[in-house]
Amino acid sequence: MVVGAGLAGLTAARELDIAGASVMVIEAQARVGGRTMTGRVAGTTVEMGGQWIGPGQRRIIALANDLGVETFPTHLPGRTVFCEGESRSEYxxxxxxxxxxxxxxxxxxxxxxxxxxxxxxxxxxxxxxxxxxxxxxxxxxxxxxxxxxxxxxxxxxxxxxxxxxxxxxxxxxxxxxxxxxxxxxxxxxxxxxxxxxAEEYRFAGGAQEVSVRLARELEGRVVLGSPVRRVIQEGGPVLVESARASVRAEAVVVTVPPALRGRIEYVPALPPMHDGLSQRMPMGAVIKCHAVYDAPFWREAGLNGRAESDTGPCKVTCDNSSPDSDAGVLTGFILGSDAREWGSRPAVERRRAVLECFARYFGDEALGPLGYGETDWGAEVYSRGGYAGVPTPGLLLDHGPALQEPVGRIYWAGAETASEWCGYMDGAVESGERAAREVLSTLAGDQEGAGLSPRRHSRFFRGGGGLQVAEPDRG
CATH class of the missing domain: 1.10.405.10 (Guanine Nucleotide Dissociation Inhibitor, domain 1)
Structure with missing residues (x-):
């Protein structure tokens, strides 16, 4: 059983499936992808969540290649706008x-x-x-x-x-x-x-496409719109209770961000080190804003769409246009305390302030987009922020091992638990692979202890069960 249909969860499920294990994925949201999400603004595809990868991120690149998801380079020639105080310059x-x-x-x-x-x-x-x-x-x-x-x-x-x-x-x-x-x-x-x-390439069709194709490979074994409420391990199979079903499994991989681990009830309760982790690693705060234009007009002025500023709300911007479209897309980020402040303001006021930022950087033409869209990740119930969990002082020293350390038959994955490219898509893939290895090792040990062949006789592998759907929790 895998909790969460983002990159970490779907990667873990894929690895378990390839090994022959029976596997099911339960996702709280009505979509797959986790913190990657593709949307449409003025008829143009835009990236609402994580989107970039780099050449050193070998796992996500290999996975995308295996799934047939193409990439394209993000490098654009031109000058970057730099604003400090009242000064605006380009370099x-x-x-x-x-x-x-x-x-x-x-x-x-x-x-x-x-x-x-x-x-x-x-x-x-x-x-x-x-x-x-x-x-x-x-x-x-x-x-x-x-x-x-x-x-x-x-x-x-x-x-x-x-x-x-x-x-x-x-x-x-x-x-x-x-x-x-x-x-x-x-x-x-x-x-x-x-x-x-980490920002040299993007995925054709959006980063969420990787998760969409992973879910497609699992042939209907991904249950959407079913938040997990409770995980019970009292000897024997683990019982996972969600909004739509209760399922018994020999092991569970939980892939939600550390900040959301504590929103699931565990019976028995998690050890203090693990319980404290969810209380000490909040998500960052980000509102990702997009303005779509007929064309990337800033390029005509020799600009690359990137801005760096000490004045918000959007202190960082980029050209997020796609090569398969004539439209121009400017993307800006409202971050940290600015995101908390602006997230509480009316949407129309926020839109106006963002476009004024764009106009300061790239000219008044930025004030009249074909369309505008944004995602406040702090308002996403099953994300509670972005890009990832923030390691606060004392967290790693007191709770660091709990990022990965299993609790009985509960295993952990997610971008924050990675040893390489922690917090990135590549880290999410790494963590899913690791968790799958841990589960398979445990299941193989179970079978060897029973004197059975792990592949031929195990009920944990495809064809032998290993997942039992119980009655939904009516309480």
Whole structure:
């Protein structure tokens, strides 16, 4: 049994299915894809959730290739818009960021380099074992920033990098958590370098297409619109109670974000280390905004659609147009505290503010789109935010092992539990593969202990059952 039909859950189910196990996926939402979601604005396909991958993310690339999902490069020539205070400037891709104070450029490079060097001493698969784990997990990234960056321009750019990657402020995230993520990406050059290396390609038809095809392979064994309420393991098979059915299984893989693990009731209750994890790892806050135009007009001015600004609500933008359409799509991100503030305002006011940001960056033509759409991930009941869970101070030191450590026959997966590319689609795939291996190892051990052949005689493998559908919970 797999709880959650995002990339982690569907990957786990696929691996179990390939191994011959009987498997079912239960998903709370009426769709698959988790934090990847494709929508339509003014007749144009837009990415409402996660969308980018990079060449170093080998698992998601291999999976997409296997499923026949094509990719295309996101690189666009042109200048990036840079706004600091009242200043608006542009710079070439290979040029230097035009800070109002030139000293900021040198300090930014030094600060990012220092952070990368610290990350070299952090084991990506067990960051809480680093020699300085207690020191680093005992402080926020904000504290570290204030001790290493003196220039206001440096601090602004540092904050922008953190908000872009975590959808929160540096004050919210543990220094150790950031170092662990840098280590898991294998890129030690700086936070913006991680972002750049993970955003080189997009999926044709949208990132959700990967999950759609995974679900199609499972031939109707994905149950949608059925939130899991309770997981009971009292000896024997695990009972999973959801809105539409109760199912008994020999093992359960839970793939919801850590912040949502605690919204499921467990009988018996989870151990304190696991229970505390869900209380200490909130989701980031992000509203992803799209404006669709007849054409990508900004390209005519030599701009690439990217903007970096110290003034919101959209401090970061990108050209999100697709090569199979003539339409131009500008995408902006409202992040962290800005997302919480603007998420409480009327939609019409938010739309106006976003388009005014676009106009400041790319000209008044941005004020008149064919259509506008947005997704407030904090308002998504079964996501509660994005892009991923935020490692708060003390989390990894006190609860880190609970990210992956099984509880009886309950196994964990999800992008936040990955050792490589933690928080990304590639990490979600890695975690699903790991959880499937753990389950298969346990099931094989069961059969060997009973003196049976794991493949030929096991009721855990296809043709032999292993899943029993009980009566729905009427309570």
């Amino acid at each position: 070439e891709e290979d040029g230097e960021t035009p800070f109002t104070d030139p000293a900021s450029l040198r300090e930014v490079q030094e600060v990012f380099r220092a952070l990368g060097e610290l990350a070299r001493d952090v084991p990506a698969d067990a960051p809480w074992t680093a020699k300085k784990a207690a020191e680093w997990d005992g402080q926020t990234l904000e504290t570290w920033k204030l001790g290493h960056a003196e220039n206001e321009g440096t601090r602004f750019y540092f904050d922008l990098a953190v908000e872009s990657l975590y959808a929160c402020e540096p004050r919210d995230v543990s220094l150790l958590g950031v170092l662990a993520d840098i280590a898991s990406s294998g890129s030690f050059e700086g936070l913006f370098e991680i972002e750049a290396s």
